[in-house]
Amino acid sequence: MAKHKTPLLDQLESGPWPSFVSDIKQEIASRYANPKGIDFQIPAECPDDLLGILELSYVEGETHWKHGGIVGVFGYGGGVIGRYCDQPEKYPGVAHFHTVRLNQPSGMYYKTDFLRQLCDLWELRGSGLTNMHGATGDIVLLGTSTPQLEEIFWEVTHNMNNDLGGSGSNLRTPSCCLGESRCEYACYDSQEMCYNLTNEYQDELHRPAFPYKFKFKFDACSLCCVASIARSDMSFIGTWRDEIRVDQKVVAAYVGGEIAPNAGAHAGRDWGKFDIQKEVVALCPSQCIRYEGGKLEINNKECVRCMHCICVMPRALKIGNDRGCSILVGAKAPILDGPQMGSLAIPFIKVDDDYAGVKEFIEATWDWWMEEGKNRERIGETLKRLGFAKLLEVTGTKADPRHVKEPRHNPYIFWKEEEVEGGWQREISDYRSRHQK
Amino acid sequence: MALVYEEAKAKIVEFINSKAKSKSKFYFNDFTALFPEEKGRDVKKILTQMINEEVLVFWSSGSTSMYGLHGAGKHADGED
Numbered sequence: 001m002a003k004h005k006t007p008l009l010d011q012l013e014s015g016p017w018p019s020f021v022s023d024i025k026q027e028i029a030s031r032y033a034n035p036k037g038i039d040f041q042i043p044a045e046c047p048d049d050l051l052g053i054l055e056l057s058y059v060e061g062e063t064h065w066k067h068g069g070i071v072g073v074f075g076y077g078g079g080v081i082g083r084y085c086d087q088p089e090k091y092p093g094v095a096h097f098h099t100v101r102l103n104q105p106s107g108m109y110y111k112t113d114f115l116r117q118l119c120d121l122w123e124l125r126g127s128g129l130t131n132m133h134g135a136t137g138d139i140v141l142l143g144t145s146t147p148q149l150e151e152i153f154w155e156v157t158h159n160m161n162n163d164l165g166g167s168g169s170n171l172r173t174p175s176c177c178l179g180e181s182r183c184e185y186a187c188y189d190s191q192e193m194c195y196n197l198t199n200e201y202q203d204e205l206h207r208p209a210f211p212y213k214f215k216f217k218f219d220a221c222s223l224c225c226v227a228s229i230a231r232s233d234m235s236f237i238g239t240w241r242d243e244i245r246v247d248q249k250v251v252a253a254y255v256g257g258e259i260a261p262n263a264g265a266h267a268g269r270d271w272g273k274f275d276i277q278k279e280v281v282a283l284c285p286s287q288c289i290r291y292e293g294g295k296l297e298i299n300n301k302e303c304v305r306c307m308h309c310i311c312v313m314p315r316a317l318k319i320g321n322d323r324g325c326s327i328l329v330g331a332k333a334p335i336l337d338g339p340q341m342g343s344l345a346i347p348f349i350k351v352d353d354d355y356a357g358v359k360e361f362i363e364a365t366w367d368w369w370m371e372e373g374k375n376r377e378r379i380g381e382t383l384k385r386l387g388f389a390k391l392l393e394v395t396g397t398k399a400d401p402r403h404v405k406e407p408r409h410n411p412y413i414f415w416k417e418e419e420v421e422g423g424w425q426r427e428i429s430d431y432r433s434r435h436q437k
Numbered sequence: 438m439a440l441v442y443e444e445a446k447a448k449i450v451e452f453i454n455s456k457a458k459s460k461s462k463f464y465f466n467d468f469t470a471l472f473p474e475e476k477g478r479d480v481k482k483i484l485t486q487m488i489n490e491e492v493l494v495f496w497s498s499g500s501t502s503m504y505g506l507h508g509a510g511k512h513a514d515g516e517d
């Protein structure tokens with residue numbers, strides 16, 4: 001039986017969506033019944049008091065969580081987020097309610113025994129409430145007390161072969177799509193790259209030295225299943241630089257209705273006969289596709305890698321063979337200056353086994369941001385403040401027309417005097433001989 | 438010039454103590470400013486060693502991280 005009356009929260013359960021309130025009530029009932037006889041290391045009433053204090057916040061219209069704190073495991077500056085409530089006598093179960101972030105496996109593949117271990121650990125030493133997964137992509141374990149932190153860390157690192165994730169002014173837990181493990185569109189092994197860079201940059205992940213948070217995300221193709229282009233300070237998006245492979249016979253089979261478009265994904269309703277002009281050619285954003293006389297032609301130089309045509313006819317069109325990734329910098333959510341999408345910094349880079357070129361770019365970018373970035377300034381804001389050309393300069397990247405979003409919109413690339421023949425000096429009389437005042 | 442740990446540590450502690458009346462938590466950049474000739478990564482190594490020796494502690498809001506002297510300002514035990 002729950003301790004607190006929660007009429008406002010109860011109302012949230014009446015909507016058509018799955019409710020976190022219902023989930024928490026389920027955990028409250030489970031902890032009070034305790035059928036497995038667990039020796040709870042934090043109060044059994046923790047989720048009950050969580051609903052209680054949230055109801056209080058709804059009534060009063062203000063939060064009862066205090067801001068941050070000094071909690072963590074020894075030597076780590078991230079992965080644990082201290083949360084304390086300001087009504088510990090009334091809600092003792094959430095006097096401490098720290099969050100623990102764990103590094104999720106690449107592509108979020110789990111073995112059931114790992115999930116079982118995780119749940120058992122969090123029933124014993126935490127609230128039993130988890131968030132799979134947080135916005136960054138990591139495993140979020142909600143609500144524990146300070147004395148449990150080292151115990152949890154020991155269990156996670158010694159018996160579960162896992163580690164804490166990132167929080168604070170750190171490299172955040174890198175995340176990736178499932179890439180080559182299941183997807184035919186993958187242009188590089190996003191899981192391997194995510195794993196490699198996670199190991200390479202352990203110090204950046206666990207010991208804060210950045211001006212603010214920094215997120216890596218890896219999408220193996222431009223369909224961007226993990227939305228890296230919008231959600232990460234540095235996104236790695238798979239692409240190719242040769243041509244989309246076209247099998248004209250299979251295109252004809254799509255047109256003839258022998259193969260369902262979109263791999264049959266919209267088969268729940270009769271949309272009529274497949275119309276390649278309307279559903280593929282007309283929807284190409286750069287208008288680089290033509291279908292005439294039973295032949296599909298693509299002007300690959302104009303292709304912007306939206307991959308719509310490939311998604312509609314996946315058996316007829318395939319990604320190119322000369323594959324690698326693009327690197328974009330500066331996406332962020334709208335705390336300051338509004339939201340930003342990533343800006344294309346490296347149009348194409350081959351993904352080698354040692355990721356040497358990628359790491360060189362990353363480290364040059366970090367060195368610049370650590371030097372120039374203001375406190376609590378995302379790299380996207382530093383870019384906006386100091387100019388994209390500066391990033392190109394510090395990373396040794398040659399300016400390229402592909403860096404320009406659209407003509408006359410973001411002319412951030414300016415010639416420098418040393419790059420111009422004759423510099424800025426000129427013979428004015430020579431000029432005046434051809435131009436009147 | 439390479440940083441000498443004991444000298445750098447003394448300078449950092451002195452800096453923190455000089456600000457103790459107004460604040461107890463400091464951004465990473467506050468420390469790099471103390472050593473303008475040094476690379477940020479070298480300053481970080483000093484701070485990490487001071488954390489490992491429990492001279493300093495991390496403070497985090499969840500989104501931002503700061504450093505402070507062990508026991509100074511609000512600390513975990515005092516949050517109760």
